[in-house]
Amino acid sequence: MKRAFLAALTLTLLAGPAWAQSPPPSPADIDAATQAWIATMGADAIARSNSYFEGKYWIGYAGAALTVAVCALLLVPGWFAGVRGWLEKTLKLKFLVAWGAALAFLLVLSVLTFPFDYWVFFVREHQYGISNQAFGPWLGEYLTNAGLNLVLFPLFLAILYFFVRVAKDAWWVWASAVTALFFAVIVAAAPVFISPLFNTYTPMQEGPLKADILQMAQANGVPAENVFVYDESRQSHRVSANVSGLLGTTRISLADNLLNRVSPEGVRMVTGHEIGHYVLGHVWSLIVALSLFAGALYACVHYAFKAIAKNERWGVRGLSDPAGLPLAFALFVAFAAIATPINNTIIRFHEHQADIYGVNASRAPDGFAETALLLSEYRKMHPSPLEEWFFYDHPSGYTRIHMAMQWKAHEMAAGRLPQSPLGPPDGYKPAFVVTDSAD
Ligand SMILES: [Zn+2]
Incomplete structure (x- = not known):
């Protein structure tokens, strides 16, 4: 009898609310709290954020159109067939000819698209106050990135040409598998060989926040012994974090901007999100999903190429x-541009999962709202649902804050969270760095 009473008491203690319960929230309360958080931005910040992000809609398509134009320039006068003819005479081996053609093609493409890239990634980022990097270091990183592409992609394209020769009409199935392998190698190599080319990674300073983060990681089964901080302030004001690597190279890294600009609650939430990516195996599922997606694009290229370039055009x-590389590449870019929402939705689906994992792991909904507001410096807060589906590779700020407030309201109603107002604290102002586009 006594034992049964104790058991009942234990159950009550385990299941019972720790704080006062409240009536279930209404959807209108959650909407109003979300709007109240967004209103703390002020009209100017909202307008700037919208303008920056909406500009990227057409920039994406203009970039694709420019690439297609460069491809046409190389292809139509027969210049690239000339390049291939010369390579065949000098390099002989088919694999080397394909490699040389890919290198020549990417080199020309990089040079001719540089002015556009300079405007998009340097001038415009400065106009909107997102980057404060000087031109010299920016150019250095741009060239490092271009050099890396010139090392990796000609090799990748030469392997694809090998499968086109060997597997004939089924090449795109093999190409999809090669793409998966390439993704895996790059992801595994990134923390060790690629990321250090652009940023310095150091172990996070010891202290209560690091201890808290490591406890949360280990509570969620992440075998993390350390958290890394990288100097993103070198490139921009952006707050970010990532989980990178594969197998032995996996690690969680936080930007110095995140630690400098966001409260410990916000850092906990962002880290919870990254832990979510890790626990849910997102690196693997993204490699599979994006390689299948690439396979579908290769198949489109296959049939379109055959239709356009028959009779030795x-x-x-x-x-x-390989003389047809500019055509194949232009087709790939065009199909990828059309399929933008599919690519975005694959990624956004994973990001949404990491968001809900993060808020459950960190139990910091206000920290989530605070961070989502800072991300408005480079992502429009409140798009239409169609716009979000089409152009967003992460949930919008509105979606994220709404989710955080919904979580908070229901957890408070259940008594699992102390009562506090839904929405921002009185007089709350987001810690924006970007305040003027004049500098
Ligand atoms: Zn993420």
């Missing part, structure tokens, strides 16, 4: 001839 003998 522009000196191209067929799909296996």
